[in-house]
Amino acid sequence: MTPRVVFPNKILPYLLVAPQLAITLVFFYWPAGQAMRQSMLREDPFGLRSKFVWFANFEKVLADPNYLNSLKVTVIFSVSTAAVAMSVALLLAVMVDKVIKGRGLYRTLMIWPYAVAPAIAGMLWLFLFNPSIGSLAVWLRWLGIPWDPLLNGNQAMVLVVTAAAWKQISYNFLFFVAGLQAIPKSLIEAAAIDGAGENKRFWTIVFPLLAPTTFFLLVINTTYAFFDTFGIIHAVTGGGPGKATETLVFKVYSDGALNQLLGDSAAQSVILMVIVIALTAIQFRYVEKKVHYD
């Protein structure tokens, strides 16, 4: 049991949390309330004519094949991004763990991409893979791969997944390195003495002991792929070709900001809010459990 903190002053605690509360009110509750109100309105862009339609916007959005398509795109995108970002990060972390000399330098270099803004990361990969001028695109063509992400939806998806995963590898890497360091060396040494090979040691000892870290990162990476990759998609594909890379978040933007369908867009953002609340709830429950376990 944690001891309850008791403040002698009844007002001071409220005053102390007031700034945080004010920020949450202004930047979360107020816009969220606006979005919920807007999601039940049908309105022209300028707000000259407005009609209250209850849940008609939600019905429309959920029945729209394009919305279901973007749901599918989001799932494919998120799963691939999380899988690539986590497996590459784990591989690198295990490798770095074995390096004796210059470990600090490797780690610093690995962490660098995390500081790059999503839109800039997107532009970087866009240039590397630009069919006309990209240096990596030239290699692909040289290998005989007809590289054209402007028209080939699967290639466009590969491109955005690569860019999104590349940016997240650093973050995952940090956590995996920390996780690896927490594994007692004696366990691994004991296994080695018992004759377990490197592979066997990794899969039977290291990997299971990393499970809490892996699960935590899975949640974080899914949230990242869902909500923080707008900049990359906006810069690299703009949701195209066709609707091949239009994720849920990007569709909110294109329907609301480009097409001025404010009701539809608001309904979609309310749905997204529900998803993010669910993800956060899972995360909190998990974190709580972990504290208990320790």
Place this chain on the structure above:
Amino acid sequence: MKIYGMAASLAATLLSTSASWAVTEISWWHAMTGANNEVVETLSKEFNESQSDYKITPVFKGTYPETLNAGIAAYRAGQAPNIIQVFDAGTGTMMAAEDAMKPVADVLSMGGKPFDKSQYLSGIVAYYSKPDGTMLSFPYNSSSPILYYNKDIFQKAGLDVDNPPKTWNEVFEAAKKIKSSGAAPCGFTSTWLTWIHTENFAAWNNYQWGTNENGIASLDVELKINAEPFVKHFQALADLAKDGTFKYGGRTSEAKQIFLAGECGLFTESSGGLGDIVKSGMNYGTGMLPYDTESQNTIPGGASLWVFGGKSDEEYKGVAAFFNFLSQTDIQARLHQVSGYLPVTMAAYEKTKADGFYEKNPAREIPIKQMLGKAPTENSKGVRLANLPQVRDIMNEEYEKMLAGEQTAQQALDNAVSRGNAAIKEALGN
């Protein structure tokens, strides 16, 4: 010393505030970057120096769609600027919100000078007017798509360097020759498949794009772009795309890169794109936009200036004074010659012609000749929808699937029509 300084700065503040009481501030939100942004700044400065009653303040608001969104958001928050620059595709959106706007014709007459339509280029004015002829916005930068070609590639392919192809069939044949002769990896590319190959393709060939004069007579439009000539044109593009004779660059101006890199021999793009091509030092030539059998007239692209409603009379007088300033022959002629936009007034066109400017810069006259070509028919006055940006995106999605070989031109255009019509209905049903 400190006190003197404070007193001086206080006096200066008082002076400047009292000066600004007399001056009416006019805000102008725009989307111009680079050299075009400098033109905006210069014009504003010149206007502010030419008189002392009004002060115009230009504010850059991002891309065209971003500027439009900023204007809409500001209007909803009761903070609308006086003037906002809106791109061609946003014209219908603005017209549908007539209550939020003040027609430019009314603003100009408030400035004391009655509005004389005959001074302006008819095609452009018609595009920015209501069906009853009231001019709603002030044409600021207008452009039209034309053909560009790389003379070095033409030479290598054994094509006539001085006679660019005139019809689409000739373009496709020339493109095949460029590809098969190995003169360049690709024959033909284009920016804006929607604006150039759909909207202008229809007007220039006198084909119907949509009902109700393509939306000019009324925004209640049914698309007609799955008719035979469109299918034939897009199937030709799709066939050429298979072996890379036609190369797709993207939904807006991205293909310019491909042409500038010397990858393709032929290129269709806005006349406003000339600046970058000149700058690249390429040995280029220009020609009229290709047509099928006979040419009609092209329709304007670019942007116009809209005036928000609900402001004071004094502010409207200032806006009128600024528009009158912009309409002056010298200013228009200079704008046209420096920036490559079309002149808005006939007088500016005549002056540029008399100055012998077109003899040295023939490319600058092509879009004007195209637009003035013939008296517009109901197919060639322009294209207008309450949600044209959205419908263009629908078309782009279908075109991309077609060029990727996932569907035929007929399927792509059928889908574009049915999805487009549903979106138009939805936008009007608000």
